[in-house]
Amino acid sequence: MQNSSLTARVLLLASLWSALALVVIAVTISTLYRQGAERSFSDLLRAQLYNVINSVSISNENTLTGSPQLGDLRFAQPDTGWYWVVEPLGNFTAAPLVSSSLGVASLPVPGILDAPFDSRYERFYPVVDEAGNRVLVAETEVVLDGEGRAARFRVTGNLDVVEDDIASFSNSLYIALAIFGVGSLAVNGFAILFGLRPLDRAKVALGKVRSGDAERLEGTFPREIQPLATEINALIDSNRRLVERARMQVGNLAHSLKTPIAVLLNEARLLDHQQGELVRTQAEAMQAQVQSYLSRARIAAQRGSILARVEAEPALERLVRVMRRLNSDKNFTLQVAPAGLVLAMEQQDLEEVVGNLLENAARFAASNVSLTLEVSTQAPSDPEDARRTWVNLVVEDDGPGLEPEQISEAMKRGKRLDESKPGTGLGLSIVSEVASEYHGTFKLSRSALGGLKAELLLPGLSKEHV
Known part of the structure; x- marks a missing residue:
């Protein structure tokens, strides 16, 4: 997260927050719908229970009589989980009344302690019928006449109806929220990218x-x-x-x-x-x-x-042209790859170091001096410097060259290995100091041409990456 882009971090945080918010919304709505569906189911069973109560009475023969019409065919179909039962209580020993859907089957009745009555003397409890259906039972006890004869009234409904309804609603809800979430993420992404465009303009500037x-x-x-x-x-x-x-x-x-x-x-x-x-x-x-x-x-x-910027190729071409005029008997070649390399240094510093190297090479070369500039695959060990682009500047000649022990002497300030040649002995030392000031490196070795190879590592920047 610390090294990732600002856009990626904002997109990630916005996506995580949107996903979390949608999950919370989905769970909350689903829970509220379940509570509402279960409450409506209980209210339906209560209404049907009182419909049965209003339809049953005690006949002159001291039997329970009545034919409740609940307007639902499931009370007439067997093993549906939709039943009604009227059972006499106490000394009242009449035969019970049951819906045709229950037939000769029976429903378990839990004790008062397991499912107590509420303030309206009603109780609701789930049981499993003989057909394996999970049903919710609405129950109450009512006194039917002035002699105190009472009966227990029960109406049941299949809980699978509620669960199916809740599942259907939840699936629709999750699909809708998923579509909304994907759309929101797309809109958020566009808004964030559009909002951060000024940073891109600042980067270009x-x-x-x-x-x-x-x-x-x-x-x-x-x-x-x-x-x-x-x-x-x-x-x-x-x-x-x-x-x-x-x-x-x-x-x-x-x-x-x-x-x-x-x-x-x-x-x-x-x-x-x-x-x-x-x-x-x-x-x-x-x-x-x-x-x-x-x-x-x-x-x-x-x-x-x-x-501090200088386009390398034009500056080096000017130096090579001057050296060709001053040393008409020597062949100077220049190669710059890729074209358009830009060095992160002052032009006069580049001309000073390259001029010293070319002058030194021309002084000792037999006939050929080569100057090449290319992007380097190496970089200084400092982390700040390692993030930049670096280039190799190489000057080679076909002269006598130097032995390894002579190279260390040649790098010393004011040291001249050949007193017969003009000079102060400061050229290579100045080159090394300038390279060091730009956090680069300078080294000498044997050239493939047979003479001396001077290699500089300098800070640069290719124009196509600017």
Whole structure:
């Protein structure tokens, strides 16, 4: 439930509540109908009981006489469960009167303690007749004349009639509620999906910000979502101000250091060769060190910015074109798959790391340098980073390459394995630091071309997934 979508959770809770409500409604209505049906059945038997009482009397021959007409053919059909019986009580010994449906059979009579009379001197109790029918008996005792002679009157009805009626009603009720429930779930689902559509619009708007197509969340949102959109826009504005402030400070620092370093380099030319070369080398190293730390500060300031995006292929094509012009004797190849890969980093940072790698490869390659960029199947171990898309950037050459023990030396800041080649020894170190600042990785190994293979893992985002 914690990781499921909001739509799924709302649909699940609404479905569970609707199902529970329908079950409670079905049970309640069925119970109330049963109570009403049983009460109506008892009232019917009571009416028939008094109809029998009004139809029976004592004749001049001291016998029970009468012919009750209850208007129901079931009292005339055997073993139906619908009977009436009039039995004399006490010293009155006349023959009992029974319905033709009962015939010579008899009905059990429970004791007073098992089925007591109510305030109207009536009692109702269920019994099973000799035919196996469950019947409900309505019974009372009535004094028939002034001499105190009395009789017990009983009328029965088959309880299967009530149960069949209740079952028929319950089945109809359950079918109706099931149809209503399915319809309600469909309507609830549509209402929930329709109600949550503004969240989809907010997602699309945020995706445009992530892809760089928009600078703010654009669109009209309901008042429940508008405060969130406002806060996100405020966060974007604050982030943009922080990045711009960091860039301005970096630029100011670079400008303030540019002149002193340039003065040192100019003064180095006036010194004798040995001292001048030493000062020049150290000034260039200092210049590279300053640039490296300024780049790290700038990257740290903007690393969390959702606006840091660069389309990889055009930027890499520009770098390859420059390297081809500067190294006309070398063959440079570029492969980007799939097309439209977008890296979550600043363009100048991408150009700096790739430029360093291409320059290093061109310096030592015999004739071929390869640059490839593709979506990676691996990701850093950090859970936050693992949810993003990552890409592999690989630069290979067919030069002499490096042995494993030389690779660790080459990664050290300021370390140059070949002093005959120009450079400060900071290129690979800068590449590693930039990759680390973007939570990526950088490693060197032997290339299939025979030379060095430099592999970068960088944060990226494919446009078709934006």
